[in-house]
Amino acid sequence: xxxxxxxxxxxxxxxxxxxxxxxxxxxxxxxxxxxxxxxxxxxxxxxxxxxxxxxxxxxxxxxxxxxxxxxxxxxxxxxxxxxxxxxxxxxxxxxxxxxxxxxxxxxxxxxxxxxxxxxxxxxxxxxxxxxxxxxxxxxxxxxxxxxxxxxxxxxxxxxxxxxxxxxxxxxxxxxxxxxxxxxxxxxxxxxxxxxxxxxxxxxxxxxxxxxxxxxxxxxxxxxxxxxxxxxxxxxxxxxxxxxxxxxxxxxxxxxxxxxxxxxxxxxxxxxxxxxxxxxxxxxxxxxxxxxxxxxxxxxxxxxxxxxxxxxxxxxxxxxxxxxxxxxxxxxxxxxxxxxxxxxxxxxxxxxxxxxxxxxxxxxxxxxxxxxxxxxxxxxxxxxxxxxxxxx
Amino acid sequence: xxxxxxxxxxxxxxxxxxxxxxxxxxxxxxxxxxxxxxxxxxxxxxxxxxxxxxxxxxxxxxxxxxxxxxxxxxxxxxxxxxxxxxxxxxxxxxxxxxxxxxxxxxxxxxxxxxxxxxxxxxxxxxxxxxxxxxxxxxxxxxxxxxxxxxxxxxxxxxxxxxxxxxxxxxxxxxxxxxxxxxxxxxxxxxxxxxxxxxxxxxxxxxxxxxxxxxxxxxxxxxxxxxxxxxxxxxxx
Numbered sequence: 001x002x003x004x005x006x007x008x009x010x011x012x013x014x015x016x017x018x019x020x021x022x023x024x025x026x027x028x029x030x031x032x033x034x035x036x037x038x039x040x041x042x043x044x045x046x047x048x049x050x051x052x053x054x055x056x057x058x059x060x061x062x063x064x065x066x067x068x069x070x071x072x073x074x075x076x077x078x079x080x081x082x083x084x085x086x087x088x089x090x091x092x093x094x095x096x097x098x099x100x101x102x103x104x105x106x107x108x109x110x111x112x113x114x115x116x117x118x119x120x121x122x123x124x125x126x127x128x129x130x131x132x133x134x135x136x137x138x139x140x141x142x143x144x145x146x147x148x149x150x151x152x153x154x155x156x157x158x159x160x161x162x163x164x165x166x167x168x169x170x171x172x173x174x175x176x177x178x179x180x181x182x183x184x185x186x187x188x189x190x191x192x193x194x195x196x197x198x199x200x201x202x203x204x205x206x207x208x209x210x211x212x213x214x215x216x217x218x219x220x221x222x223x224x225x226x227x228x229x230x231x232x233x234x235x236x237x238x239x240x241x242x243x244x245x246x247x248x249x250x251x252x253x254x255x256x257x258x259x260x261x262x263x264x265x266x267x268x269x270x271x272x273x274x275x276x277x278x279x280x281x282x283x284x285x286x287x288x289x290x291x292x293x294x295x296x297x298x299x300x301x302x303x304x305x306x307x308x309x310x311x312x313x314x315x316x317x318x319x320x321x322x323x324x325x326x327x328x329x330x331x332x333x334x335x336x337x338x339x340x341x342x343x344x345x346x347x348x349x350x351x352x353x354x355x356x357x358x359x360x361x362x363x364x365x366x367x368x369x370x371x372x373x374x375x376x377x378x379x380x381x382x383x384x385x386x387x388x389x390x391x
Numbered sequence: 392x393x394x395x396x397x398x399x400x401x402x403x404x405x406x407x408x409x410x411x412x413x414x415x416x417x418x419x420x421x422x423x424x425x426x427x428x429x430x431x432x433x434x435x436x437x438x439x440x441x442x443x444x445x446x447x448x449x450x451x452x453x454x455x456x457x458x459x460x461x462x463x464x465x466x467x468x469x470x471x472x473x474x475x476x477x478x479x480x481x482x483x484x485x486x487x488x489x490x491x492x493x494x495x496x497x498x499x500x501x502x503x504x505x506x507x508x509x510x511x512x513x514x515x516x517x518x519x520x521x522x523x524x525x526x527x528x529x530x531x532x533x534x535x536x537x538x539x540x541x542x543x544x545x546x547x548x549x550x551x552x553x554x555x556x557x558x559x560x561x562x563x564x565x566x567x568x569x570x571x572x573x574x575x576x577x578x579x580x581x582x583x584x585x586x587x588x589x590x591x592x593x594x595x596x597x598x599x600x601x602x603x604x605x606x607x608x609x610x611x612x613x614x615x616x617x618x619x620x621x622x623x624x625x626x627x
Binding site: 178182183184185186187188189190191192193 | 428431432433449450451456458460462463464465466467478481482522525526
């Protein structure tokens with residue numbers, strides 16, 4: 001299961017690589033092919049010498065050319081209307097297969113673009129083709145500041161949190177239903193403490209999560225370092241990514257307590273539900289809380305002091321995403337980060353305590369969900385005892 | 392002890408002496424399992440005391456407990472040896488000792504060739520024997536067996552009784568929950584009969600028989616619990 005992800009990545013990369021190879025070969029083949037063309041230029045924009053270079057001829061009239069294409073006597077006919085801004089360039093061509101049919105339009109486009117390019121200044125061409133490059137330098141507190149690069153290091157925790165919940169959420173949910181479904185709860189609870197079992201399960205999930213993360217990251221790194229060109233991956237310069245120790249530490253703290261909070265919640269749901277199937281039904285509710293704040297992502301970036309952002313940042317179930325995102329973009333104040341971390345710490349302790357209690361009291365209920373009155377009632381089961389002498 | 396509006400245990404008091412085999416008898420639904428679960432802290436009493444060695448039971452109390460619950464179950468997707476070793480480790484054995492005790496037991500019950508077989512591939516009788524083996528791992532000083540011979544054929548029933556007697560000879564205290572009277576007669580030193588949440592008879596086997604004018608335990612059981620079947624028929 002752990003190796004399935006890197007294997008899938010490897011397969012995807014292999015498909016991309018061979019697909020790129022094949023596409024490159026197809027493009028080369030297309031370039032070398034010759035086909036018969038006739039062109040009618042009512043726009044007056046085409047360069048006549050260029051038309052000759054392409055081997056294109058002028059037909060007697062439009063309909064004659066179209067009929068020739070229909071009858072197979074001509075490979076392609078291009079009609080450039082007078083007003084290109086309001087009418088389409090018409091391309092009539094002999095079918096050459098799904099992939100090769102696009103070459104005709106490509107040639108018609110190149111013919112027009114090269115004709116026009118020759119009549120304007122190179123700078124104007126670059127502007128019109130949106131090939132003008134920009135370099136941008138921003139400053140914050142007297143120092144050079146690159147907002148996107150600053151985002152990377154603390155933003156890693158946000159990505160990590162998403163991956164862990166998506167990949168392991170279900171496992172956390174069903175980790176405590178295993179004992180119930182296998183009916184081993186009585187033997188377990190009379191051998192080890194419920195708290196010990198829950199903590200052990202959480203640690204094992206964390207260890208599994210790290211192994212899975214490594215199994216995901218390592219093949220990506222290998223592909224990037226050794227096969228970047230073959231896979232057409234962008235060249236990322238990671239050497240000058242700024243590392244702000246305070247923001248990284250804050251991001252790490254928010255991540256850890258958020259992970260513990262949701263782990264406790266998911267484990268608690270697993271303990272309360274009689275089967276894994278019922279437990280899965282609750283997972284959707286949890287994902288709404290986790291992923292719901294994403295709908296307001298622009299607010300977190302642009303209006304961090306708004307009431308909604310502050311509420312989402314401090315309400316425990318929605319806090320992780322806003323806090324991590326605000327920390328990543330740099331608008332999370334130290335005060336807000338401390339408040340958020342404390343809230344998440346307390347909430348994670350509470351959720352784990354509830355998980356242990358639910359496991360303790362719920363684990364012998366094999367067919368019903370545990371009512372909340374039982375969970376929070378200190379003495380949930382009653383026995384009336386009195387002394388009686390033996391016979 | 393109440394479950395909702397239903398009172399399961401009304402008035403119950405007994406002692407189990409160290410080193411004896413104590414029979415806990417009653418018809419289905421009489422409260423035997425409930426009492427055992429309360430004794431082991433799985434249920435919480437609101438009054439009265441359930442004590443082992445003078446204190447309430449907890450897994451950290453240091454008592455070497457072997458508990459075979461009435462609700463049978465094992466990790467179905469794991470192999471026999473892995474499950475047995477896992478529980479042995481939970482009981483405090485190291486890896487090699489847990490494995491050794493597991494294999495010794497499997498040899499005894501002629502299932503050593505099933506060591507690497509998944510639990511769900513075994514028959515229910517074989518699974519029960521595995522669960523019994525887990526119960527007696529690490530030589531418990533207190534053995535609580537809740538209907539241990541349920542589903543066993545006579546050969547395996549005899550095996551279980553031999554195991555129980557062996558552990559008593561080693562000094563273990565055994566609580567034996569059952570309604571198989573021949574097992575009670577063979578094994579138990581003292582017993583309690585539970586009916587309608589109340590102790591109906593309590594003491595040595597001889598004393599119980601004397602109370603019922605020397606009748607056999609089977610007859611006593613039918614006499615005590617026979618009217619419950621009549622009531623059930625009338626109600627249905």
